[in-house]
Amino acid sequence: MSILFDTKQYILLIGTVFFLFSNQLYGQTSTAIQGKVNNTSKQPIQGVTVELVGQNQSTITDESGIFRFAAPAGIYTIRISMMGYESKTIENLFDKDHFPMFVLEANAVGLGEVVITATRTEKNVDDIPLPVTIIGKEEIQQKAMLRLDEVLAEQPTIILVEDHGTGIQLQGFEAKYTLILIDGEPVIGRSSGTLELSRITMNNVERVEILKGPSSSLYGSEAMAGVVNIITKKPLRGSRMGTSVRYGTNNALDMSLDGSIGGNKTSVYGAFNRFSSSGYNYARDNSSNTVPPFHGYTGNVKVDYNMTPKLELKIGVKYNDEHAQDHYITNTGSNDQQVTSQFLRRDIAITPSAMYRYSDMHTTFLRLNQSFYKTDTRISITEDGNLYSHDYFDQNFTRAELQHDYKINDRVVVTAGGGITDEWLKAVRYEDKKEFIAGFAYAQADVRISDRLNFIAGVRFDAHNVYASQFSPKLAAQYKTLSWLTVHGTMGSGFKAPDFRELYLNWTNPTQGYSVFGAEDAAYKLNRLVEAGEIAEVLYDPSLIKALDAERSWNYQAGIKLHPGTGFDGGISLFRNHVNNLIETFVIATKTNGRSVYTYSNQENVIIQGAEAHVGYKWRTLHIKTGIQYLDAVNRDVRDAINEGRGYYTRDAKTGSSRLVKPGEYGGLLNRSRYTANTSIIYNWTKPDLDITFRWAYRNRFGVRDIDGNGILNLDEEYAPGYSMFNASAVKSFFNKRFSVSLSTENLGNIRHTGVATMPGRMFFIGASYRTK
Amino acid sequence: MIKHHIFQKTGLFALILGLIFTSCSKKNDPAPDDGDNVLEMVAIKDLNGLDKGHVCFSLEQKKEVEESSKDWDIKFSGATISFGNGASGQMVEGILSSYMTAPEDGYSASGITGNGSYYTNTTSQTVPNHAILMKPGILIVVKTAKGRYAKIEMIGYYKGNPDIATADFADIPTRNEKWPKQHYTFNYVLQPNGTNKF
Numbered sequence: 001m002s003i004l005f006d007t008k009q010y011i012l013l014i015g016t017v018f019f020l021f022s023n024q025l026y027g028q029t030s031t032a033i034q035g036k037v038n039n040t041s042k043q044p045i046q047g048v049t050v051e052l053v054g055q056n057q058s059t060i061t062d063e064s065g066i067f068r069f070a071a072p073a074g075i076y077t078i079r080i081s082m083m084g085y086e087s088k089t090i091e092n093l094f095d096k097d098h099f100p101m102f103v104l105e106a107n108a109v110g111l112g113e114v115v116i117t118a119t120r121t122e123k124n125v126d127d128i129p130l131p132v133t134i135i136g137k138e139e140i141q142q143k144a145m146l147r148l149d150e151v152l153a154e155q156p157t158i159i160l161v162e163d164h165g166t167g168i169q170l171q172g173f174e175a176k177y178t179l180i181l182i183d184g185e186p187v188i189g190r191s192s193g194t195l196e197l198s199r200i201t202m203n204n205v206e207r208v209e210i211l212k213g214p215s216s217s218l219y220g221s222e223a224m225a226g227v228v229n230i231i232t233k234k235p236l237r238g239s240r241m242g243t244s245v246r247y248g249t250n251n252a253l254d255m256s257l258d259g260s261i262g263g264n265k266t267s268v269y270g271a272f273n274r275f276s277s278s279g280y281n282y283a284r285d286n287s288s289n290t291v292p293p294f295h296g297y298t299g300n301v302k303v304d305y306n307m308t309p310k311l312e313l314k315i316g317v318k319y320n321d322e323h324a325q326d327h328y329i330t331n332t333g334s335n336d337q338q339v340t341s342q343f344l345r346r347d348i349a350i351t352p353s354a355m356y357r358y359s360d361m362h363t364t365f366l367r368l369n370q371s372f373y374k375t376d377t378r379i380s381i382t383e384d385g386n387l388y389s390h391d392y393f394d395q396n397f398t399r400a401e402l403q404h405d406y407k408i409n410d411r412v413v414v415t416a417g418g419g420i421t422d423e424w425l426k427a428v429r430y431e432d433k434k435e436f437i438a439g440f441a442y443a444q445a446d447v448r449i450s451d452r453l454n455f456i457a458g459v460r461f462d463a464h465n466v467y468a469s470q471f472s473p474k475l476a477a478q479y480k481t482l483s484w485l486t487v488h489g490t491m492g493s494g495f496k497a498p499d500f501r502e503l504y505l506n507w508t509n510p511t512q513g514y515s516v517f518g519a520e521d522a523a524y525k526l527n528r529l530v531e532a533g534e535i536a537e538v539l540y541d542p543s544l545i546k547a548l549d550a551e552r553s554w555n556y557q558a559g560i561k562l563h564p565g566t567g568f569d570g571g572i573s574l575f576r577n578h579v580n581n582l583i584e585t586f587v588i589a590t591k592t593n594g595r596s597v598y599t600y601s602n603q604e605n606v607i608i609q610g611a612e613a614h615v616g617y618k619w620r621t622l623h624i625k626t627g628i629q630y631l632d633a634v635n636r637d638v639r640d641a642i643n644e645g646r647g648y649y650t651r652d653a654k655t656g657s658s659r660l661v662k663p664g665e666y667g668g669l670l671n672r673s674r675y676t677a678n679t680s681i682i683y684n685w686t687k688p689d690l691d692i693t694f695r696w697a698y699r700n701r702f703g704v705r706d707i708d709g710n711g712i713l714n715l716d717e718e719y720a721p722g723y724s725m726f727n728a729s730a731v732k733s734f735f736n737k738r739f740s741v742s743l744s745t746e747n748l749g750n751i752r753h754t755g756v757a758t759m760p761g762r763m764f765f766i767g768a769s770y771r772t773k
Numbered sequence: 774m775i776k777h778h779i780f781q782k783t784g785l786f787a788l789i790l791g792l793i794f795t796s797c798s799k800k801n802d803p804a805p806d807d808g809d810n811v812l813e814m815v816a817i818k819d820l821n822g823l824d825k826g827h828v829c830f831s832l833e834q835k836k837e838v839e840e841s842s843k844d845w846d847i848k849f850s851g852a853t854i855s856f857g858n859g860a861s862g863q864m865v866e867g868i869l870s871s872y873m874t875a876p877e878d879g880y881s882a883s884g885i886t887g888n889g890s891y892y893t894n895t896t897s898q899t900v901p902n903h904a905i906l907m908k909p910g911i912l913i914v915v916k917t918a919k920g921r922y923a924k925i926e927m928i929g930y931y932k933g934n935p936d937i938a939t940a941d942f943a944d945i946p947t948r949n950e951k952w953p954k955q956h957y958t959f960n961y962v963l964q965p966n967g968t969n970k971f
Binding site: 594647648649650651653656657658659660705707708709710715717 | 866868869870887892893900901906907908909910911926928929934936937938958960
């Protein structure tokens with residue numbers, strides 16, 4: 001019902017936009033433009049993808065290396081890409097007298113890629129003074145990977161972490177501090193802060209962009225560690241279709257179909273994916289499965305409508321659901337019984353947008369986002385089918401945003417925007433419907449002072465109906481010192497707003513008996529428990545519970561990018577984050593059942609700092625990439641106390657008597673590895689057209705528990721040992737890459753960590769795919 | 774996660790408590806006793822509270838005494854430490870060898886117990902599971918019926934005071950067999966002269 005209503009509103013809104021712009025519309029004569037792509041030996045290359053950047057048009061070169069677009073003469077930016085060649089983005093004049101020739105170089109490092117996440121405008125990655133990583137669909141196909149978690153697991157500075165779902169630890173930050181976007185729009189539905197990454201299929205993905213460092217100056221809350229932006233495939237002119245299937249360990253079956261069809265004005269892209277698994281259980285007993293059997297669907301439809309050469313309308317609809325069922329034995333209050341659990345997760349995102357180009361200088365974007373997310377878990381007694389527990393969670397997210405880009409001249413581009421967000425939640429663990437209303441505005445200047453020096457300055461203001469307004473600045477600069485050396489630096493601030501859980505949770509664990517209340521209502525809820533006679537002792541005066549403030553970080557990064565010679569690229573960066581006001585639970589009362597009552601407050605101050613280095617080398621069809629990260633993540637208050645010789649004790653292993661923890665013994669935050677490293681080797685054996693990859697990811701020991709009761713990480717026994725993950729794949733292509741079969745394996749070393757859902761041991765997959773050209 | 778915070782919060786509470794006392798003591802603390810008046814540290818190993826379900830102890834006599842006697846100061850029953858015959862006590866933060874001045878007040882006869890007090894009762898989430906582990910840096914200061922002060926450091930709950938970080942200890946059947954529970958190991962210092970200076 002509400003979906004229908006909201007859609008009507010959007011149609012009305014879009015209609016209004018049409019009306020506003022309609023008096024500026026005018027016709028333009030349509031002619032064809034064309035060009036040619038050669039290799040360095042002046043031989044034409046067939047099958048090169050040529051894309052008109054910002055025009056949603058793409059084509060493939062014919063056997064003479066020639067490409068054509070039905071577009072009026074003018075200056076266009078085109079992106080030329082082909083597997084095994086260095087991609088290029090070039091601005092060129094196309095008209096009757098100009099038949100430009102482009103040369104693609106084989107076997108060089110992939111320079112000149114375009115990214116959007118760093119500035120919200122399409123920009124060459126080399127001109128961005130920020131650490132950005134791009135993972136293209138070619139690499140994803142070569143490695144035969146299908147879900148977002150598989151792709152991110154292999155990236156330097158990223159570790160998969162498990163906390164109510166699979167998330168990422170980016171530069172030492174927990175999963176809740178990385179913003180996940182699909183085509184620039186936030187994905188909603190986090191469980192205890194973690195967004196389940198395996199929800200997101202790679203089948204309809206063009207590339208994944210990872211921006212490291214706080215980006216709240218553009219994106220607001222959650223973008224404290226960085227942003228992962230998944231760019232899905234665009235609807236293109238002409239028609240094309242692809243399908244793929246992969247089957248492997250644990251009966252993991254993934255099937256997908258996608259295709260697009262497009263004419264002069266309208267183009268449509270559609271993708272469908274089904275993913276299922278029989279799950280697995282570490283314990284191999286009657287307990288609930290580590291991952292229960294599940295099946296899920298993802299559907300995605302995108303329509304682009306070039307109404308006039310200046311006005312482009314788009315709508316995207318994404319649907320994802322997952323059904324899981326499990327049987328296990330649990331204590332249902334009086335005795336152990338066999339229960340059946342049924343889990344449903346569903347999210348829908350509808351994202352209409354309009355782009356209007358007034359001229360080369362001015363472009364306006366209107367973006368709307370209507371997202372729904374729900375989970376529903378029912379546990380019933382298997383014997384009689386009686387419902388034992390029902391937990392649901394419904395979340396709604398609505399956003400309208402206007403962005404304007406103003407290219408003042410060749411050197412200065414200004415981007416500014418603003419919008420409104422309305423978000424609500426209804427769930428078993430919340431007393432009633434809770435709503436957030438927020439407004440935001442941002443501005444960014446991208447200035448190229450000279451061919452060598454450029455900087456980006458941005459600021460964003462977020463106002464909110466519940467917590468204090470946030471102001472997030474950022475300044476980044478880079479200087480091309482030498483032809484092969486670029487120096488860059490960033491200073492910026494990020495924040496994470498208190499979420500619904502921290503503000504409003506109303507949850508009593510049915511088996512354990514403890515209660516957790518959000519900070520906004522904790523005093524009231526505690527008072528109700530006192531009146532009900534359930535409280536033994538109040539430990540903290542509820543009138544002193546403070547309103548939650550956003551968690552805030554200040555980040556400093558500096559680094560260099562290197563291109564020391566053909567085929568080589570590399571970089572080193574140092575980062576330091578001062579994070580304040582981290583929200584943690586604390587005990588406010590003890591119940592008569594001996595359990596505690598918790599609420600949230602801003603408590604901890606943390607420093608996360610480190611260094612990262614990566615190097616890549618391409619020689620012919622061999623591409624080797626390697627990266628390492630050094631990380632130091634500590635609780636500042638704990639570290640200061642230990643340095644001053646107070647507060648934290650341990651036991652002498654021999655005598656058993658207490659002593660102070662020594663400064664060198666403090667291991668910092670849990671689940672952080674001091675050293676992590678990744679290496680990936682990709683080789684294309686040209687003659688049989690076989691892509692072979694081998695990847696290695698290593699993390700050294702990381703803290704997992706506290707044994708000596710001091711609440712901190714300080715003993716060797718409190719660490720889990722480090723491990724290496726080895727993944728490999730082989731993809732054989734036929735018929736000019738139209739058809740391929742793949743064989744892949746993950747976790748060759750069969751590393752298993754109990755309770756880590758992403759590591760079920762060694763896995764093998766076999767797959768096939770077909771794609772029309 | 775929640776459990777983890779209990780430890781931290783009560784730890785913090787104990788820390789603040791300890792800070793208050795230690796910082797007070799520094800100002801008006803005379804130099805510690807000179808060499809020939811060094812107080813003796815008593816080390817008690819594996820005091821058996823399992824057989825009877827409890828055990829009573831006299832700090833003055835340095836040994837187990839009958840519950841019916843009027844001599845016992847502290848009684849261990851499970852993980853609860855209670856005080857008897859007019860004794861009272863409290864938890865403070867500190868290390869036995871460097872804790873020099875007992876608090877003037879704050880003593881209670883009601884006993885000390887509860888997860889996160891002087892011990893941690895680990896959950897099924899933390900290895901070793903379901904173990905009673907003595908928290909480091911916590912002392913129990915006792916004022917006996919005669920008004921004498923003692924400082925006690927609890928060390929172990931299991932017979933033989935095993936290394937709690939081993940895989941054998943983490944294995945619950947092995948633990949019960951090799952190192953029976955409710956065997957209390959602790960060190961203490963009693964000041965016989967009636968002052969609160971150790």
